[in-house]
Amino acid sequence: MPELRKDPITGRWVIIATDRAKRPSDFVRQVVPPPTTAICPFCYGNENKTPPEVLAYRTSGNRDQPGWRVRVVPNKFPVLGIEGELNRQGEGMYDKMNGIGAHEVIIEGPDHDKTLGNMSEKLIEEALWAFKERVNDLKKDRRFRYILLFKNHGDAAGATLEHPHSQLIALPVIPKRVKEEVDAAKIFHDLKERCIYCDIIRHETAAGVRLISETDRFTVLAPYAPRFPFETWILPKRHESHFEDADGSTVANLAWILRATIRKLEKVLEGPAYNFIVHSAPVQEGPLAHYHWHIEIIPRLTNVAGFEWATGFYVNPTPPEESAKFLREAGLG
Amino acid sequence: MPELRKDPITGRWVIIATDRAKRPSDFVRQVVPPPTTAICPFCYGNENKTPPEVLAYRTSGNRDQPGWRVRVVPNKFPVLGIEGELNRQGEGMYDKMNGIGAHEVIIEGPDHDKTLGNMSEKLIEEALWAFKERVNDLKKDRRFRYILLFKNHGDAAGATLEHPHSQLIALPVIPKRVKEEVDAAKIFHDLKERCIYCDIIRHETAAGVRLISETDRFTVLAPYAPRFPFETWILPKRHESHFEDADGSTVANLAWILRATIRKLEKVLEGPAYNFIVHSAPVQEGPLAHYHWHIEIIPRLTNVAGFEWATGFYVNPTPPEESAKFLREAGLG
Numbered sequence: 250m251p252e253l254r255k256d257p258i259t260g261r262w263v264i265i266a267t268d269r270a271k272r273p274s275d276f277v278r279q280v281v282p283p284p285t286t287a288i289c290p291f292c293y294g295n296e297n298k299t300p301p302e303v304l305a306y307r308t309s310g311n312r313d314q315p316g317w318r319v320r321v322v323p324n325k326f327p328v329l330g331i332e333g334e335l336n337r338q339g340e341g342m343y344d345k346m347n348g349i350g351a352h353e354v355i356i357e358g359p360d361h362d363k364t365l366g367n368m369s370e371k372l373i374e375e376a377l378w379a380f381k382e383r384v385n386d387l388k389k390d391r392r393f394r395y396i397l398l399f400k401n402h403g404d405a406a407g408a409t410l411e412h413p414h415s416q417l418i419a420l421p422v423i424p425k426r427v428k429e430e431v432d433a434a435k436i437f438h439d440l441k442e443r444c445i446y447c448d449i450i451r452h453e454t455a456a457g458v459r460l461i462s463e464t465d466r467f468t469v470l471a472p473y474a475p476r477f478p479f480e481t482w483i484l485p486k487r488h489e490s491h492f493e494d495a496d497g498s499t500v501a502n503l504a505w506i507l508r509a510t511i512r513k514l515e516k517v518l519e520g521p522a523y524n525f526i527v528h529s530a531p532v533q534e535g536p537l538a539h540y541h542w543h544i545e546i547i548p549r550l551t552n553v554a555g556f557e558w559a560t561g562f563y564v565n566p567t568p569p570e571e572s573a574k575f576l577r578e579a580g581l582g
Numbered sequence: 583m584p585e586l587r588k589d590p591i592t593g594r595w596v597i598i599a600t601d602r603a604k605r606p607s608d609f610v611r612q613v614v615p616p617p618t619t620a621i622c623p624f625c626y627g628n629e630n631k632t633p634p635e636v637l638a639y640r641t642s643g644n645r646d647q648p649g650w651r652v653r654v655v656p657n658k659f660p661v662l663g664i665e666g667e668l669n670r671q672g673e674g675m676y677d678k679m680n681g682i683g684a685h686e687v688i689i690e691g692p693d694h695d696k697t698l699g700n701m702s703e704k705l706i707e708e709a710l711w712a713f714k715e716r717v718n719d720l721k722k723d724r725r726f727r728y729i730l731l732f733k734n735h736g737d738a739a740g741a742t743l744e745h746p747h748s749q750l751i752a753l754p755v756i757p758k759r760v761k762e763e764v765d766a767a768k769i770f771h772d773l774k775e776r777c778i779y780c781d782i783i784r785h786e787t788a789a790g791v792r793l794i795s796e797t798d799r800f801t802v803l804a805p806y807a808p809r810f811p812f813e814t815w816i817l818p819k820r821h822e823s824h825f826e827d828a829d830g831s832t833v834a835n836l837a838w839i840l841r842a843t844i845r846k847l848e849k850v851l852e853g854p855a856y857n858f859i860v861h862s863a864p865v866q867e868g869p870l871a872h873y874h875w876h877i878e879i880i881p882r883l884t885n886v887a888g889f890e891w892a893t894g895f896y897v898n899p900t901p902p903e904e905s906a907k908f909l910r911e912a913g914l915g
């Protein structure tokens with residue numbers, strides 16, 4: 250009998266199709282192919298193929314020259330423009346505003362053929378510092394209400410370039426899904442005077458069946474009502490609402506656990522495409538007692554079809570207890 | 583300058599990337615390939631390869647034999663089971679229930695190689711009648727709160743079989759996205775004492791720029807804040823909350839306009855994969871003044887990536903005014 254499970258935060262019901270439970274080898278995977286040697290705008294020597302850098306950590310060289318370890322540049326084809334006023338207005342019965350925002354690319358090292366699973370921990374730590382630094386800079390611009398940090402790895406996950414990179418989009422509105430999550434966490438906090446994510450960490454640590462790994466500072470788990478097979482969350486143990494407030498040792502520990510978790514997924518799923526997204530509180534809010542930043546990693550194994558789009562109602566063929574067991578037993582962290 | 587537009591019903595903001603507006607030929611399309619001749623469980627003579635039929639409109643033959651024009655069968659690999667009690671229960675801090683529901687397949691004619699664009703109008707009308715009849719039968723089962731009707735056409739849209747078919751899933755919960763849409767329409771109605779969809783039909787008919795076509799009974803338009811390029815809605819002009827209450831001449835007219843609209847999309851986008859979803863009110867509710875059933879058609883042209891998943895925040899490279907113009911000028915209806 251399949252099970253209907255409710256996500257405790259958003260209230261979204263998910264079908265966990267236990268009758269047709271899938272092992273990792275049952276998925277038709279698009280394994281991310283080895284990188285090619287085509288000219289890449291993110292490689293050393295091609296710095297002039299991107300807009301001028303907004304941040305770089307360098308070993309040598311000058312601005313927009315080789316010698317950087319991590320480099321942040323505006324996206325050459327931004328979805329939003331940085332210049333101008335929001336100019337909120339009505340259009341007949343509708344609402345619109347100018348598409349003001351920032352869209353940047355964080356290039357995670359000079360090596361074209363590395364992935365988060367095999368690059369140095371130090372480099373991942375620096376990329377996370379670049380995230381933090383860019384968010385803390387952009388949030389000074391009061392037009393921006395939310396900043397998204399995400400990575401698309403592999404074609405099936407929407408990546409158009411192979412060279413390891415993440416993206417940042419600063420928005421003048423709080424996206425609907427983010428607002429729902431933050432508002433729902435607030436309702437829980439108003440009722441219980443506890444953070445629901447702190448509750449989940451305690452519950453899952455005690456229960457163990459969905460726990461993947463933990464460090465001093467982080468808990469890695471499969472959520473109770475995952476939308477996707479092998480959906481994996483990384484949560485800081487200490488309550489904090491904003492990713493960009495994480496201190497130095499938290500960032501260092503996150504680099505370690507993020508790499509270890511990606512390595513587990515790469516081992517069990519044989520190099521899948523995936524997205525990861527940093528879920529963090531709206532940037533113009535002070536520290537929030539009810540929200541708890543975390544990272545969600547979604548391997549792209551299944552093709553999402555019509556009714557999932559229409560309804561936000563997901564069918565997941567892999568119970569989280571099984572994906573957690575596979576990842577736990579994969580070793581590596 | 584890209585534009586941020588707000589969906590008037592759900593409040594979802596969408597980026598319309600007008601700077602990189604795309605013509606139909608700019609999309610890397612996965613054209614749906616011509617059907618193969620592999621053994622198909624939905625073809626005549628293979629009736630024993632599906633579970634026994636629950637409904638059929640026949641010219642000749644007996645139950646589970648050839649001679650049917652439209653045939654409805656339970657899905658052989660259902661995501662929910664029809665037998666049993668819901669058995670709502672807590673599990674630690676979480677909520678779950680048994681995965682009770684119905685999952686059926688509507689086989690739209692005996693011809694393996696037809697599509698909605700080239701099959702007979704009469705057959706589409708009969709398939710729509712089968713939808714109606716199945717919903718009206720299943721809603722007598724008070725366990726079911728919502729019934730989804732949808733079609734996945736082509737591999738990229740999640741179809742696993744080529745033979746023309748749609749699907750029905752009856753659920754014991756109202757999916758979150760559906761509830762949001764219905765609740766938002768109710769808030770509008772409480773405020774204005776008008777249906778927001780009726781307002782949209784009037785507004786778009788007068789404005790014209792996003793109008794694709796209309797008949798006596800239906801309006802076809804590109805919504806103001808579409809999530810996807812060439813997203814297309816078909817709305818009945820007369821206010822009605824439940825698809826399954828549509829009368830005979832409405833169903834006949836819908837068959838005509840649905841086929842004409844799919845033909846337009848097939849012509850302009852050269853045979854794209856697509857999903858269509860019937861948005862209708864929860865089945866245990868009586869007629870609602872605030873909700874208005876409609877069909878949403880989503881061609882699958884872009885790859886949805888990380889941040890869309892995370893945030894419900896969509897980037898659409900084609901302004902609806904352009905997609906409407908292409909579809910209007912395609913003729914055929």
